[in-house]
Amino acid sequence: MIFSSFRFQIFLRVAFIGLLTMAFIWLIESNKYVSATIIFSVGIFSLFSLFHYVENTNRKLTRFIEAIKYDDFIIGFDADNKVGKSFRQLNHSMKEVLDAFRHTRKENEENLQFLDTLVKNVQVGILSYDDTGEVGLINHMAKKLLSLDNLAELNELSGTDPELYILLKSIPTGGNTLYRKNELVHLAIHTSRLRIRGRELTLVSLQNIRSELQQNELEAWQNLTKVLRHEIMNSVTPISSLVSTLKDMFEEETHADNEEQMSKETISDINEALQAIENRSHALKKFVHAYRDFTQIPKPALKPVKLATLLARIENLYLAETKASQVTLATELEDDEMTIIADDELLEMVLINLVKNAIEVLIDQPDAKVTVRGYMSDQLRPIIEVEDNGPGIIPEAIDNIFIPFYTTKPTGSGIGLSLSRQIIHMHGGTLGVESEVGKKTVFKIEL
Template identity: 45%
Template sequence: MGFKDFRFKVAIRVVLVGVTMAGVAWSINDPNMIVTTVLFGLVSISQLLELYRFIARTNRKLTLFLESIKYSDFISGFSADNQLGSSFKDLNIAFNEVLEAFRKARSEKEEHLQYLNTIVEHVSTGLISYDTEGQVQLINATAKRFLKVDTLRNIDELIESQSRLYKVLFDLPTGKSTLHRIEGDIQLSVHATDIILRGTQIKLVALQNIQPELQKKELEAWQNLTRVLRHEIMNSITPIASLTSTMKDILIEDLTEKQGQYELPEEAVEDLQEGLGTIEGRSQGLIRFIDAYRDYTSIPLPKIGKVAVKQLLEYTMRLMKVELRKSNVTISINVKPESLMVNVDEELIEQVLINLVKNAVEAFEPDHPAPEINLTADVDRLDNPQIKVRDNGKGIIREALDQIFIPFYSTKSKGSGIGLSLSRQIMQLHNGTLTVESESGEFTVFTMTF
């Protein structure tokens, strides 16, 4: 067994090399032993080469092991030189265990990748990713169905078949979303985000068909609108019908004919005048309601331009200055950063701000000790600009929070009920949102997010 031990064989070779080199040193000083010296020299060289070959076998094993890891070749094994001793056998076992661990890790990685690929292929959201050159890295079955393609290697291939969608994909900023209608009854919500993959910038786009949800929300909106319209119209028509019937009865009972002329008692005349005045008032109210509905449904498309938020808020404050002073309301403006800009239609957004500030003023009770409105602007965690209108008034009851954006719903006795719904519609035309947070008796905050 000792001759099979690697260390023993190395020691033997080193000893033999030493003996041979000693023979060379001994014979080289004797001129009569030139041949012997040459033979000793040749033997020494051959022994050194054999020692090198023997030692290099370990280096080759290590090189083979590292190359197996480098090229993911985990099929190879190490056992051919186990007979060289326990140290080699232990090294082979360690190498094989490491390769087995890599083999198992790669297998789990491939299974996980296959699992993710299956999920991506079966989700109802279309996914497509491409680099800065337009080379498509990933596209799932849903995206292919939306784009009406079997394969897509480069995003530029959409220029001919889906030119409008192609423009949407390239113009859509990171973190933003937009709506796009394609042929048929499909309304897509398009959302884009950027990722860095192995040093390459990749744009990931999600395409989601929101048409079913839109139809559901549209139906709910029409039901709410119909309910409000029915309520408002019936509030006007019912007293008109009732008064008309009463006036008819008055004419039947009190109208008399004398000498070819019709006469009415003074009391009946007063009742008719009162009834006609009431009918006129309710009719005018119905006309105003119809005008408000017309205004709500005829908002012009926004003319987008860059606007300084601080300048926008200061202008709004100047417009409301007289009303604020009359109501003894303190107003403050805080914009961070002061150079904050938004891409909006300035006139439409001014209309939203005026409406929100006006509502805030009207939210204060007459005996409020210190009415205050705060206009603040900053960016949210997604770097979207936002403007907040906060007041410390009576707040909005929880039951009304879900209703205040419904057209013609109002918590005020003389309110038209279109201000907030109109404001939200304007924000939606800017691909933004208008939300509210309130605590009854404490505060109300309206947030405009662009």
């Protein structure tokens, strides 16, 4: 309909000009020069009108194509009717096309903004660089995992973490590997290659799997302790019963009438030996019960807990002990109204264990201080830290202190820290430690 109308308008103008030309020739031949002049003027005007009609149409189409080319979808056509009523439908169609482009661009911008926000806030580090090592993308989590404020060139890593730099340069496309940055960061690294706008890019994902590794470690220890508990109890129970029976029988057989058959010293030695066996059996049973405690922690009953109230209970609990040992116990809260989701009884058990350990290492140390602080991380996750200014933990022991039954204390069971980490894992969090020998130790709970 549009093109038919356009052709019709052109045909009318050309036909009219043709008639004017014929009339002009006839008037010239008839020596009617005045009329011929008028007809000539009308013809010139008609030619100009035809040119203007076609030029306006071309200009409108050019504006439409340029609007698409340069993504300028603000331009409108409804109000532009200079080409005549026959092009109103063309105006409307052009507007619909531009509206469709405008809607598509808006959707693309929204999707781009969504992806940008997702990349920035996802809990996986994302890093991309080209063959020259120029970094095109690095999100917030990647900066955090790499302990960097920014990274423009990949070779900048060689100064801060040369081992990781060599690993990234050597890992094959599509490869996966693990890298332990420190006690708190265990990275799972995956690389892939892609081509964007003619550029070959390497895309690297970095994920801290420390929590998963710790969970697997705990499950392995639990399975082991279940087996040990079963086997030890099967052996210890009859031994303990047998020793008790033997002791009773021996006491009956060694009454006054039979004492001539056996010297008092021998009787005493046997009694002591049997007593030692019995004591050791009870100790072994107690040891097995420690295994049971490690493997049978109740499921946390999560509820809102005001951290200030919880820390006040810890302070009151250790008020007498800190006074006697001359250790200062202080609490620091970023917000007095800070509330966490946790099982307050289980979390209190963890904090008691951490504070108790801290106080014990500070005994007889001048200016001894234990600080329990609570705050929110950059990712809005609750953090609780227990810090002491004691002798610190040697690097060789840091890797082992969370292993069940490992202890550096003469009277320690080695269960406390393992239980504490397990409880925090059951809350969906992590428990880690950082220490500077001779300066301080910080246990960090992230929920």
